[in-house]
Amino acid sequence: MSEPNAEKIQITLNVNGAERSVAVEPRWLLSDVLRQEFGLTGVHIGCEHGVCGACTILVDGVPVRSCLQFAVQAEGARIETVEALGTPEAMDPVQTAFWEKHGLQCGYCTPGMVLTAKALLDRVPNPTEAEIRHALSGNLCRCTGYQFIVEAVERAAELRAEG
Amino acid sequence: MKPVAFRYHAPDTVQAAVGLLEEAGFEGKVLAGGQSLVPMMNFRLARPGILVDIRKVRGLSGVRFESGYIVVGALTTHEDIFLHEELAHRLPVMRAAAALIGHWGIRVRGTIGGSVAHADPAAEWPAVMMALSASALVSGPAGEREVSMEELVAGPLTTTLEPADVVTALKIPAPTAGERTGIYEVARRPGDFALVGAVAKTKGDSVRLTWFGLGTVPQARESDSFGSLSEKAQAEQLSRWGEELEAESDLHASATWRKRVAAVVARRALSAAASDDAGLEAGERSGLHV
Numbered sequence A: 001m002s003e004p005n006a007e008k009i010q011i012t013l014n015v016n017g018a019e020r021s022v023a024v025e026p027r028w029l030l031s032d033v034l035r036q037e038f039g040l041t042g043v044h045i046g047c048e049h050g051v052c053g054a055c056t057i058l059v060d061g062v063p064v065r066s067c068l069q070f071a072v073q074a075e076g077a078r079i080e081t082v083e084a085l086g087t088p089e090a091m092d093p094v095q096t097a098f099w100e101k102h103g104l105q106c107g108y109c110t111p112g113m114v115l116t117a118k119a120l121l122d123r124v125p126n127p128t129e130a131e132i133r134h135a136l137s138g139n140l141c142r143c144t145g146y147q148f149i150v151e152a153v154e155r156a157a158e159l160r161a162e163g
Numbered sequence B: 001m002k003p004v005a006f007r008y009h010a011p012d013t014v015q016a017a018v019g020l021l022e023e024a025g026f027e028g029k030v031l032a033g034g035q036s037l038v039p040m041m042n043f044r045l046a047r048p049g050i051l052v053d054i055r056k057v058r059g060l061s062g063v064r065f066e067s068g069y070i071v072v073g074a075l076t077t078h079e080d081i082f083l084h085e086e087l088a089h090r091l092p093v094m095r096a097a098a099a100l101i102g103h104w105g106i107r108v109r110g111t112i113g114g115s116v117a118h119a120d121p122a123a124e125w126p127a128v129m130m131a132l133s134a135s136a137l138v139s140g141p142a143g144e145r146e147v148s149m150e151e152l153v154a155g156p157l158t159t160t161l162e163p164a165d166v167v168t169a170l171k172i173p174a175p176t177a178g179e180r181t182g183i184y185e186v187a188r189r190p191g192d193f194a195l196v197g198a199v200a201k202t203k204g205d206s207v208r209l210t211w212f213g214l215g216t217v218p219q220a221r222e223s224d225s226f227g228s229l230s231e232k233a234q235a236e237q238l239s240r241w242g243e244e245l246e247a248e249s250d251l252h253a254s255a256t257w258r259k260r261v262a263a264v265v266a267r268r269a270l271s272a273a274a275s276d277d278a279g280l281e282a283g284e285r286s287g288l289h290v
C-alpha cells in the first residue's frame, strides 16, 4: 500500500500488550496497519465507512471502528484486537460462550461482536437483553439473525461471573 | 476505498490550527472525530491535501455552565454529552438527542462540533442547536466570532464556515423557567440517520418545532397559541405544517410520506418535551450508554 515517495511518520503504540513502533503514511487507516504491518487479520474489513462494525477494535478499552481512524492518530494508544483474547486451548469466556451458543456462522462479524461484547461486560457485568442489543446495534451480522449472539453474550456474563 | 495521500498536522492550540488551515487554503480540512470525514475520504468523495487534526487541541472538550449560557466544547463527543449528568439535568434534550446518534463505536469518537460543521440534513445536533437558539463560537484568521445556527447552516453538507475557521464551542442559552424541549425521530433501524425527526420547544402555550431529515436544512415553525387550541385544531395545525415543509424523496421514503410523518413525529416530540427525560425512553435509542 506504500506510495514510492510518501512521507512516513513514526508512531509507537501498545498492540495487544506489546509496545510496537511502525512508520506509517498519514493516509493509512488503523485497520489496514493492524492487518498489514502487524499481521492481525482478526481485524475484519467490511464496509470501510463505519456502518458494519466488522473492524471494531478496542482503543483504550473502548470499541471503535478501526476503518474510521488513521493509524497516525493512534500514537500512544492501547489497542486490543481479537487476537488479544484467548487461544484455541484457553479461550476467553466470551469466545467460549459464542462457541457454546453457536453465536456465529460465517465468522466475519465475530471479532467485532466479541470485542464489543467484552467491552460491554467490562462495564456492565450482568446486562439485560435490551442492553446487549443496544450495545451490539452497531455490529451487523448477515447469518445468525442475532438471537444466538445475544444468548452468547448472556452466557458470557454467566461464565465470567463463575470466574 | 482508500484515502488519497495527504499531509497530517496535529496542533495543540486553536491558533496553530487556524494558522495551518490558513496556509493550506482550500486544500485543508479539519479532522475531529472522523466519523463523517473519514468515510468520505475512504470513498474519495473528499480528497483534502492537508488534514489538521484538532483532537489534541486543549480546552475544546467538555461542558461549562456560565451565567445564562451552557457552553459545550466542539470536541465533546456524543457519548460525553450523553453521560453528562448535570447537562442531562439542566437540559435533558441533550441526553435524549445524543442517544439517537449512530452506535456506541461512532458516539465515542464523533463530536458535536463536527456534526454541526458537517451539516447533514438528517443529523440531530444542527436541529437541536437551532431549536435551542444556540450559536457556534468560531475562531478564524480574523479572530473569534459568534455565528447563529441559522447563519451557519447554508445547505445540505454546506456551511458558511471559511476554510480556516474552527468551531470551538456551541453556546446554548440556558433554558428559562417553564421552557421544555424534547426530541423524537423515526429511523429504519436504531442508530441510522433519521428519516424524519423533530425537536419541540414549548413554554406555556407557545410552541416551536424544528424538523430534520425532511429537506436540505432543518426547518422551523412556531405558534404562540398552540397550547390553547383544541386537540383537533392542534392536529390540523401539525398536518398543515407538515404539508408546508420542504421534503425530499430518496430510496428510503418519498417526500409525501415524510410530510405526513412530520406531523406524527411533531406530536411525539411535543410529548417528549412534556416528559422529564425529553423523550429518552420513548425514543428508539440506538445504544447502551455505560
Ligand SMILES: Cc1cc2nc3c(=O)[nH]c(=O)nc-3n(C[C@H](O)[C@H](O)[C@H](O)COP(=O)(O)OP(=O)(O)OC[C@H]3O[C@@H](n4cnc5c(N)ncnc54)[C@H](O)[C@@H]3O)c2cc1C
Binding pocket: A049, A050, A051, B029, B030, B031, B032, B033, B034, B035, B036, B037, B038, B039, B054, B074, B100, B101, B102, B103, B106, B109, B110, B111, B112, B113, B114, B115, B117, B118, B120, B122, B123, B124, B125, B161, B165, B166, B167, B168, B191, B192, B193, B194
Ligand atoms: C454508521 C454511522 C452512523 C451515524 N449515524 C448518525 C446519526 O444517526 N446522527 C448523526 O447526527 N450523525 C451520525 N453519524 C455521524 C457522526 O455523528 C459524526 O460524528 C458527525 O457527523 C461528525 O463529527 P466528527 O467529529 O466525527 O467530525 P469529522 O468527521 O471529523 O468532520 C466532519 C466535517 O466537519 C468538519 N469539522 C469537524 N470539526 C470541526 C470544527 N471543530 N470546526 C470546523 N470544522 C470542523 C470537518 O472538516 C469535516 O468537514 C453517523 C456516522 C456513522 C459512521
